[in-house]
Amino acid sequence: MIEVPEVLARTTVAREGAAGERWICELPGIVDGLLDRWGCVVDGELMFGGVGLVVPVVPESHPPAVLKVSFPHPGNVHEPDAFAAWAGRGAVLLYERDDARFAMLLERVGSSTLGESGADEDLVASVAGQLSRRLAVPAPAQLPRLSDRADEWAEQLHVDAQELAHHIPARVLDFAHATVRDLGRDQPDTLVHGDLHARNILCAEREPWLAVDPKGYAGDQGYDGANFLKTRAFSLLAAPDLRAAALRLLDVFGEAAGVERERLRRWAQLHAVQAAFWARRHGFRVARGGPELERLTAFAEELAEVLTDGKAFAAARGQADDPRP
Numbered sequence: 001m002i003e004v005p006e007v008l009a010r011t012t013v014a015r016e017g018a019a020g021e022r023w024i025c026e027l028p029g030i031v032d033g034l035l036d037r038w039g040c041v042v043d044g045e046l047m048f049g050g051v052g053l054v055v056p057v058v059p060e061s062h063p064p065a066v067l068k069v070s071f072p073h074p075g076n077v078h079e080p081d082a083f084a085a086w087a088g089r090g091a092v093l094l095y096e097r098d099d100a101r102f103a104m105l106l107e108r109v110g111s112s113t114l115g116e117s118g119a120d121e122d123l124v125a126s127v128a129g130q131l132s133r134r135l136a137v138p139a140p141a142q143l144p145r146l147s148d149r150a151d152e153w154a155e156q157l158h159v160d161a162q163e164l165a166h167h168i169p170a171r172v173l174d175f176a177h178a179t180v181r182d183l184g185r186d187q188p189d190t191l192v193h194g195d196l197h198a199r200n201i202l203c204a205e206r207e208p209w210l211a212v213d214p215k216g217y218a219g220d221q222g223y224d225g226a227n228f229l230k231t232r233a234f235s236l237l238a239a240p241d242l243r244a245a246a247l248r249l250l251d252v253f254g255e256a257a258g259v260e261r262e263r264l265r266r267w268a269q270l271h272a273v274q275a276a277f278w279a280r281r282h283g284f285r286v287a288r289g290g291p292e293l294e295r296l297t298a299f300a301e302e303l304a305e306v307l308t309d310g311k312a313f314a315a316a317r318g319q320a321d322d323p324r325p
Helices: 006-016 018-037 079-086 121-135 146-163 170-184 221-230 233-237 242-257 261-282 290-306 310-321
Strands: 040-042 052-059 065-070 094-098 103-107 190-192 201-203 209-211 217-219
Touching: 006 018, 018 040, 018 052, 018 065, 018 103, 079 094, 079 103, 079 190, 121 190, 121 201, 121 209, 121 221, 121 242, 146 170, 146 217, 146 261, 170 261, 170 290, 190 221, 217 221, 221 242, 221 261, 233 242, 233 290, 242 261, 242 290, 261 290
Parallel strands: none
Antiparallel strands: 040 052, 052 065, 065 103, 094 103, 190 217, 201 209
């Protein structure tokens, strides 16, 4: 029987409370049952992420694989649906699934991430963009639609702006609201990863790089590009010209992904505003308080402002105010 890593147990209980404690207690038995069901032998050190356990295994009926068991959270429901739709195209292969236990048997790839590769920012953005293009396939009908969250986004922007102390100018907030109105409520039925960043792209042999850990949404491909930009915060913090560095990343990602920069910029600006408010209300995983949280929050606010183009916003407002169809 496996021994649950202490860090995974501690962080899960801290985040999920009694439900997390129950799951941690049940996890060894869940893993043993799945190993038996899928004819697997453990083949290496256990790994874990923020929400689940990953066990390297050798199955009877598949090549070397990993058994992934996630905490039963709504955000993890559609991960296997995304993998099934991609069928190995730009992402790891799904061999088996047990939705009741939030478990999957997945293709085993390398443990090194794109973020750890030492590649420069252009190459990181290009690889992520190319994967985004390949992952943009028709979404399965059962996936949650990002467009259904638009009203929630708009309401949260309003509530946060009223309740939280912040330094976001009104024109920046207006532009974020305009993006929700113009892009958020009418989105294509395209499968998007939902959490595409350099740590969720792993080296592999079948292909140089493959995506892991999708959320699985139907929506605008620009949503993934905006999320990617947000996760490059530490490299952008070191840039001598934040605006130039951010727009460069959007250009490189957009060209590789086949998404126009203006659309990416608008989604990225919305993500930056949301991130700044989230930091004020909850903190970040890498900084829950103190000077580092203040530094990252100020950066998110600055990024939101530099991504707010006055002329583009005026044009968007003019179109919205135009009574003609």
